[in-house]
Amino acid sequence: MKQRVSALLRAQFERDVVLEKPKDRSFGHYATPIAFSLAKELRKSPMAIADELAAVFGEHAMFSSVEATKGYINFRLSESFLGEYADWALKNPDEFGRADREEKILLEFVSANPTGPLHIGHARGAVYGDTLLRLGRRLGYDITAEYYVNDAGNQIDLLGLSLQLEGQHSVLNMEVEWPEKYYRGEYMTVLAEEALSVFGSDILTNPDRQKELALWAKDRVMELIVSDLAEANIHFDTFVSEASLYDDWERVMKKLGEGVYEAEGKLWLRSSEKGDEKDRVVVREDGRPTYLAGDIVYHNRKFEQGFDHYINIWGADHHGYIARVKAAVDFLGYDPDRLEILLSQMVSLLKDGEPYKMSKRAGNVILMSDIVEEIGADALRFIFASKKSDTALEFDVEVLKKQDNSNPVYYINYAHARIQTILSKSALSREQIMAAELKDLSADADALLFEALLLPEVIEDAFASRQVQKLPDYLKSLAARLHKFYYDVRILGTEEEAKLLKLFMMVGLSLRTGLSLMGITAKDRMTADEK
RNA sequence: GCGUCCGUAGCUCAGCUGGAUAGAGCAUCGGUUUCCGGUACCGACGGUCGGGGGUUCGAAUCCCUCCGGACGUGCCA
Known part of the structure; x- marks a missing residue:
């Protein structure tokens, strides 16, 4: 939807236009402050400009109204536009939120050392990577999920x-x-x-x-x-063994050319020329290659496979490593900008509000499997995907065991279950519901419909910005709107039953699709906690 | 010292391609339908957006600086 509006404005104004969602929905579905930026060059007041621009769109079929308010131009999408879109989505649920990107991407994540089971810190990178993977695939990207196994050293x-x-x-x-x-x-x-x-x-x-x-x-x-x-519902396509790569070292070393030199009996990477703090040793005096050598061969291998783009998800404690790997890629003759390195920050744990320290030495490591067992894979995935990956995360195990508003997975599942329940209680058939037209909606119903139809742009935005938390944020707000609507409006047995149930089906589709992109299966009914 | 990230309500965090009155959950207090599951909903309380300066018609958002914190600064992986 946003793309449609945005494209229309771009064509009209012949420039890129900032399009945002007004905080106060009574203004409309979308708004642009473009009149403010035009004010200076046109030497007119923003209000006057906005009035003129709004008039241009007065009769457009996509909008029911386009109004200028205090310099902003507010767009309200027409019911027929929203209704037809929802109709299409309900008839083509697998296509909803899908796009046709064609880029081939290699996504490497987790890559934890094969010396012990995954702990809570690994889980975050794993969830982040897998969610990004699902979002990207929904958008049509051809993505290979790869695990680099450090089985040497x-x-x-x-x-x-x-x-x-x-x-x-x-x-x-x-x-x-x-x-x-x-x-x-x-x-x-x-x-x-x-x-x-x-x-x-x-x-x-x-x-x-x-x-x-x-x-x-x-x-x-x-x-x-x-x-x-x-x-945790995470699967990889390929596993690459570090040990198997060193056979290729001689060849790759030659490919580095001027990028390496000998000094003090060792072989060095000239990484300081490419933005690193200093040059790095790749082969020690005794002839053993360093870890970096393995990574150079590994990245050479990646680039020789001819993907369009490469994404690595690393723990934040590796950030100092980025410059040297990019330098190596550069010396190998590839564009380092095609390698994107995302960092996943540390996780700290609370138990009953108190910091819970994890240390390998004391042997009290919290394993990923422990958390999955305790709170379930869904809650683990949701909470880890809910926060920006580049900030430290703190979470309390006890909170996630609760089954109420404080637990977002339950909150969203409950919204979905309510929809399924009311659909099954209605005497109307699916065909009767689908035949209803989404028009003459109340302001709240219109807002709910619009919110449900936002999923595709949320997917686009979350993937493009690599900020997967935008999806859970959206799902929470959609669920909240549904709960409120459900509380406020009586549906069964009213004249609007078919229409409102169709609206609910649309909300259900977005919730279900969104959850599935987080690796979570939506629940059709909630079961009481067994004591 | 240097580098990266971070500092927003009592707590955990959104918002940061600059734009309309800074938002949510938790916690605390109070309330809710002759009800389609109250695992829900509504309200109240609560903010010098770390401090200061700058750019701008407009700054939580951009720039500078200071303060505070996390992580990194192996020829470990």
Whole structure:
């Protein structure tokens, strides 16, 4: 809708026009303050300009009125326009909010190390990425979801060592000396027992078999991670192994050309020339490549696959890494602007209003699977998608367990369930309802219809700005409008029954579609909490 | 020190391509239909938009500066 109006104004004024939704809906559906910016060049008062411009649109079919008020031009869409749009959406629910973008995008997210199950911090990036993925696909983008598996380096060695020690300690009841850093947690005990039954006790005690154990363990951990993600309705198309990339290093290094140089017996990336603070080591004195080398090969691989655009979602603690990766992409001969790096900020947890500190050392890590078990995947997804990804998030586990207004998932589901219930209680058939015309609506009904039809522009906006929280915000406000309308207006048994039920079907469609884009299935009925 | 992000109601946060009276949920207090599910709705209370300066017809929004906070500043990943 907004695009239609916007395009019309652009054609009329031959310039881009700021179009906004008035805070006070009694003004109309859309408004523009363009008269203020024209005032100076035309040397007339904004009011006079607005009056003249509004008159131009007086008879347009899309609008029922176009009025100038205090310098603003307010547009009210006609009922026939809104009604026809809703009619089309209800008949083509899968097309509603869809677009036909053709860009191919590679979206990399989560990419947590395969050394342990996902914790609450990973969950945020996972939800953010998956929501962006769903929004983008709805808009027609061809998006591949990729997980980069860091299955090389010290951490894998440490995984093997930790698992042997864990096995010796808790499975074989041996005395062990714990190093300063090692992986621990319930999953390690489980893995140690499993390793014992698969390989026998030698694998837990023989230092020469640490590597073998580590390689087996990281595959098992990846299975854990994949299942954690699946529980939250998140699925990846491709997994790329870091270890498998180093074979390609020689070739990619040559491709970097002048981008690398040798000094002090090491190989350096000339990243300071491309905006990084300093040059970075890519191969150490002993010939072992650094993590950055792996990332360079990985990004070269991405670009050689010929996507139009690349999006990486990283934890905010990696932001210092952006400049060097972009520098490498540049040296490889690709446009670094095609690589977009989004940061997902830290999550802090409250329990009963008190900060809950999570530390690996103390072994009280909050796992993603714990939260899913406690509050459900829907609530987890909703709350993590509800906040701008680039600001720190604080949330209270207890609040999410409540089933009232303070829990937005219940609030929205309840709105959807109310719609389904009233539809099933009505004596009217679906055909009778669809045959009704959405006209002569009250101001509140008109506002509700307009709000329901906003979903497509919310999807566009949320994806384009990478601010997925705009979708849950919209769903909350649509649900609120529905609840209020439901409370105020009697529907069943009135002369307006068919018309209002059609309006409700439209609201239901938007709620359902919006929730599905968040990986949440709308509920048709609410069930009381089991005690 | 430098870099990135952030500072809006008691709490958690929207709003930030500059535009009409700064919004919501929670919390607190009060209220609601001969009712289609009260898991809802309405109202009250509550704000120097961190401080100061600047640009503008107009600033929570843009610029400068100061204060406060988070994160980063490995040849770990």
